[in-house]
Amino acid sequence: PGPGAIDLGAQSGRWAAFQERHRLSCEEAARLLAGLNEYRGLVKHTGGCHCGAVRFEVWASADLHVFNCNCSICTKKQNRHFIVPASRFKLLKGADNLTTYTFNTHRAQHTFCKTCGVQSFYTPRSNPDGYGIAPHCLDDGTVQTIITEDINGKEWEKAVREHKTIRDMSKP
Numbered sequence: 001p002g003p004g005a006i007d008l009g010a011q012s013g014r015w016a017a018f019q020e021r022h023r024l025s026c027e028e029a030a031r032l033l034a035g036l037n038e039y040r041g042l043v044k045h046t047g048g049c050h051c052g053a054v055r056f057e058v059w060a061s062a063d064l065h066v067f068n069c070n071c072s073i074c075t076k077k078q079n080r081h082f083i084v085p086a087s088r089f090k091l092l093k094g095a096d097n098l099t100t101y102t103f104n105t106h107r108a109q110h111t112f113c114k115t116c117g118v119q120s121f122y123t124p125r126s127n128p129d130g131y132g133i134a135p136h137c138l139d140d141g142t143v144q145t146i147i148t149e150d151i152n153g154k155e156w157e158k159a160v161r162e163h164k165t166i167r168d169m170s171k172p
Helices: 009-021 026-034 072-077 153-162
Strands: 043-048 055-060 063-069 080-085 089-093 098-101 110-113 130-133 145-151
Touching: 009 026, 055 080, 055 130, 063 072, 072 153, 089 130
Parallel strands: 063 145
Antiparallel strands: 043 055, 055 089, 063 080, 080 130, 098 110
């Protein structure tokens, strides 16, 4: 143990089992436990693109609140997504296999896999400090329910201004 290391004594076995069960590094496990209130009631979802070149994990509710937007790009891509703070998202692999498309205000960063073309997550214009996650790109087994809310992206400014919670969804 180096400087600042803590001797966990009899609890070291439980700590190692916790890390292994949740597939977390020591730092990730400590961050998780330190932010326990933030993660209370959340589950770790994993997912990625079709070809597997891009993989991520995200901490979110097992009951997802998904937006169905009718703006020009979401309509063409059939993009449905739920929003999480950046602190609850981790890209596991594939950063070098992502490319980005922007248009209009260039605030939304539509990232997608260069190989298969799937957008499994992106940075939404409504929440540039978070991520919009495509629920259909999550691995099976962690989602209990999906509630879908239509949002009028054709009148984006008005819709976001009138929506009571969308801008806060990327706040921890």
